Amino acid sequence: MLNVIIIFLAIFIPAKASGDEIAVVVNDSLNIKEIDHDKLLDIYMLNIQKWEDGQKIILCDLKNEIELKKQFYKHLGKKSYEFRKIWIRAQLTGEGDVPATFSTEQAMIKKIESTPGAIGYMSAENVPGSAQVIYRFTIK
Amino acid sequence: MTLFFLLFCSIFLGISQNTVFAGDDLSIFGYFQTYFSQTNIKTTIENSHTHYSWEQDSQSNSFLLQQANLFLEKEISPNFMGWINLEFTNSFSTERNWGTFNIDEAWIKYNPSNKFKIKLGLLTPIFNNLNEVKNRTPYLPYIYRPGIYESSLSDIIRMENYRPERAYMQIYGALPAMNQQIDYAFYCGNSENDNIISSSEARFIRGADSTHYLLIGGRVGLRSLFAKLGFSFTYDHDNLHAVGLGDEVRKRYGLDLSFSYRRIDFEGEYVHTSYKPMLKMDKRFYYAKIGYNFTNELFSYIMFDYLNDESVPSLKNGMNAYKVGGGYRFSDSIIFKMQYVQLRILDGEIYLPPPMNAAKYKFKLQSFLLAVSVSI
Numbered sequence: 001m002l003n004v005i006i007i008f009l010a011i012f013i014p015a016k017a018s019g020d021e022i023a024v025v026v027n028d029s030l031n032i033k034e035i036d037h038d039k040l041l042d043i044y045m046l047n048i049q050k051w052e053d054g055q056k057i058i059l060c061d062l063k064n065e066i067e068l069k070k071q072f073y074k075h076l077g078k079k080s081y082e083f084r085k086i087w088i089r090a091q092l093t094g095e096g097d098v099p100a101t102f103s104t105e106q107a108m109i110k111k112i113e114s115t116p117g118a119i120g121y122m123s124a125e126n127v128p129g130s131a132q133v134i135y136r137f138t139i140k
Numbered sequence: 141m142t143l144f145f146l147l148f149c150s151i152f153l154g155i156s157q158n159t160v161f162a163g164d165d166l167s168i169f170g171y172f173q174t175y176f177s178q179t180n181i182k183t184t185i186e187n188s189h190t191h192y193s194w195e196q197d198s199q200s201n202s203f204l205l206q207q208a209n210l211f212l213e214k215e216i217s218p219n220f221m222g223w224i225n226l227e228f229t230n231s232f233s234t235e236r237n238w239g240t241f242n243i244d245e246a247w248i249k250y251n252p253s254n255k256f257k258i259k260l261g262l263l264t265p266i267f268n269n270l271n272e273v274k275n276r277t278p279y280l281p282y283i284y285r286p287g288i289y290e291s292s293l294s295d296i297i298r299m300e301n302y303r304p305e306r307a308y309m310q311i312y313g314a315l316p317a318m319n320q321q322i323d324y325a326f327y328c329g330n331s332e333n334d335n336i337i338s339s340s341e342a343r344f345i346r347g348a349d350s351t352h353y354l355l356i357g358g359r360v361g362l363r364s365l366f367a368k369l370g371f372s373f374t375y376d377h378d379n380l381h382a383v384g385l386g387d388e389v390r391k392r393y394g395l396d397l398s399f400s401y402r403r404i405d406f407e408g409e410y411v412h413t414s415y416k417p418m419l420k421m422d423k424r425f426y427y428a429k430i431g432y433n434f435t436n437e438l439f440s441y442i443m444f445d446y447l448n449d450e451s452v453p454s455l456k457n458g459m460n461a462y463k464v465g466g467g468y469r470f471s472d473s474i475i476f477k478m479q480y481v482q483l484r485i486l487d488g489e490i491y492l493p494p495p496m497n498a499a500k501y502k503f504k505l506q507s508f509l510l511a512v513s514v515s516i
Contacts, residue, residue: 080436
């Protein structure tokens with residue numbers, strides 16, 4: 001019975017509810033305090049591939065289509081498969097890289113903290129104190 | 141003196157290489173697409189004056205490794221990147237004399253910013269939307285591509301008459317403007333004319349393009365979050381010595397439009413190749429595709445394309461194709477695809493030896509294809 005309840009909750013209760021916050025985190029080698037929505041969009045659309053100091057931008061993404069990922073790309077203005085199409089085209093023409101993907105937020109933050117120029121997103125509540133947050137928004 | 145010169149060069153080059161090759165490791169990746177097809181072809185030739193007619197029906201079922209591409213990418217320094225694209229088509233095997241192997245691209249890119257980039261070397265130039273990605277099967281939802289991009293039609297259509305296939309230098313980039321991007325690209329290379337020697341001068345150079353004319357071209361476009369629009373053009377000379385003409389000016393014009401709205405996406409292109417009006421050799425091509433994404437993984441589309449070539453009797457009145465298909469993105473690396481294609485040449489003409497002479501030519505191809513595209 002307990003199993004049934006857990007499965008029911010997992011299916012019908014979204015992982016991220018309205019009012020929760022999503023944070024965009026970068027590696028602390030970058031001297032950036034904050035960015036705006038347009039710049040974040042340009043970064044994920046590969047219109048900007050280098051930070052102001054010349055470091056290469058390393059995009060990080062979640063592997064599975066969970067609510068957090070859906071909400072992040074919804075906030076940027078396109079669905080995740082549309083971004084993926086842009087990345088694949090760029091990768092196969094030598095114009096950019098497909099983001100590194102991670103199964104969990106914890107694995108992603110580890111990569112961001114250890115990779116100069118890396119950027120990724122996660123639930124604001126899971127951001128470690130040492131992480132450098134440059135953008136934040138509330139799920140509507 | 142020679143020894144000193146060699147020593148100087150080796151030291152100098154050694155230092156240069158140590159400096160330049162301090163980048164990241166070499167990346168090797170690629171993809172392949174294999175398919176099963178069931179194809180019916182019906183060909184009819186009729187001459188109403190001599191009452192001669194000939195008809196052939198053929199059916200084939202076949203598996204094929206449509207293509208496999210291998211990319212080698214190296215970030216030589218923060219602003220320089222080297223790229224090689226090796227392409228194997230049609231179950232390539234030298235043992236069986238199957239398929240082809242191409243060095244599709246080999247270039248170096250200077251990339252100080254997205255606003256300004258230069259590519260040098262063998263490259264696929266930017267022309268309309270599809271030219272650069274025509275063989276990138278993990279990106280394309282379809283198996284059988286729009287007419288001028290479908291390499292299996294190269295026996296019927298001279299693709300290079302509609303779109304530039306190769307260039308050797310390209311300057312391009314994207315300039316931000318009011319939340320949009322203005323894309324630009326300008327390139328040059330050799331005129332494409334099947335590598336036939338382009339004058340009466342009997343000079344053959346093995347492995348070199350024998351044309352002595354330049355191709356110049358470009359694309360200017362506007363790109364936003366949801367739409368992309370562009371105008372493309374090229375100018376070169378076509379070698380028509382074989383048909384009693386000279387090196388004639390050939391201009392290609394292209395328009396492309398893509399957009400997405402909710403789960404619907406659209407892409408379309410128009411190409412017009414023009415010559416001197418008196419030659420009556422103009423060529424036209426267009427296609428339109430409407431897709432619907434049921435989920436992030438499941439997609440479908442319908443597509444129509446048309447092309448004609450005034451200089452080819454069988455294609456004078458055009459060839460059209462209807463395509464319906466769909467697919468499932470099983471993972472980031474694997475895509476399953478299916479497609480139904482109906483291609484027709486209607487009211488074509490063909491010239492045969494007497495007593496047939498000029499005759500009506502009809503061609504109809506129906507194919508059902510199942511494919512898997514795998515990124516490695």
